[in-house]
Amino acid sequence: MNAFVVQPEQAEHVALTGGSGFRLLADGTETRGALGANRLTLAAGADGAGPHHHARSTEAFYVVEGAARFRLAGPDGVRTETVRAGGLVVVPPGTVHAFAAAPQQGADLLVVLTPGIDRFGYFRALGRVRRGEEPFDALLPEQARYDVHFATRPYGLGPGRR
Template structure:
């Protein structure tokens, strides 16, 4: 939901824009301005966004339920309900529901950049309605810069 930064933004239950994924759903709460915020629910063991980093924004994850596995640079961290992760600009990361668990997480990016189009495209990709390659030219627009991190759930070998 876009808002005028001179007023408070209030999003009542049921007012958020939604985007369904094959393995979960987004509630798109706020877009642009000081923050972009969404709530993401993931099915058992499902991946979240593809491996990426942000050049401009910090990204905050607050786990509302379940356990999320994060790959933060070369480190793996499992974070359960009530846990908080703040990722600085430039740090490659990827996340998903831990094996055998569902997950529910609030995600906030600051400063906010209009990203609803990105989330809607991710939903279309998850349903086979668009190709992942369609996001590649949009990396700068959405400040989502993709990383090549294969088998991200395994600790990197040294």
């Protein structure tokens, strides 16, 4: 693999709702499976992701600005952590987690997954779901392909959040 650079204007933007969105930086196909990276900006209190896990990938969240709330399942139950700018959360494979911007604060997150998977298609589809262009159920058949497995237990961050 050759080194590559993604300038800010080159990163594809996937709009969510309310001013939230993804900047797609590197996908597993570009890094030969080494990692995937995106920058996720969440409006104040906005949902980032409902409860899910990754069977094969470790996911790291670096909080660039603002604060984010994480719900993390573990052997001792589910805990909630609010992480401020400069903080890091590392989620190993198989750990059910959910996250959102902290109430009354936005969050700017650098998200890195390793090993990398061709996941940009998932983020594009998630954008369509969040904008109401497709139903959530459209993502269900793609869980194994994108290594995003939705939890059925109530690990979410609030009412109505998957």
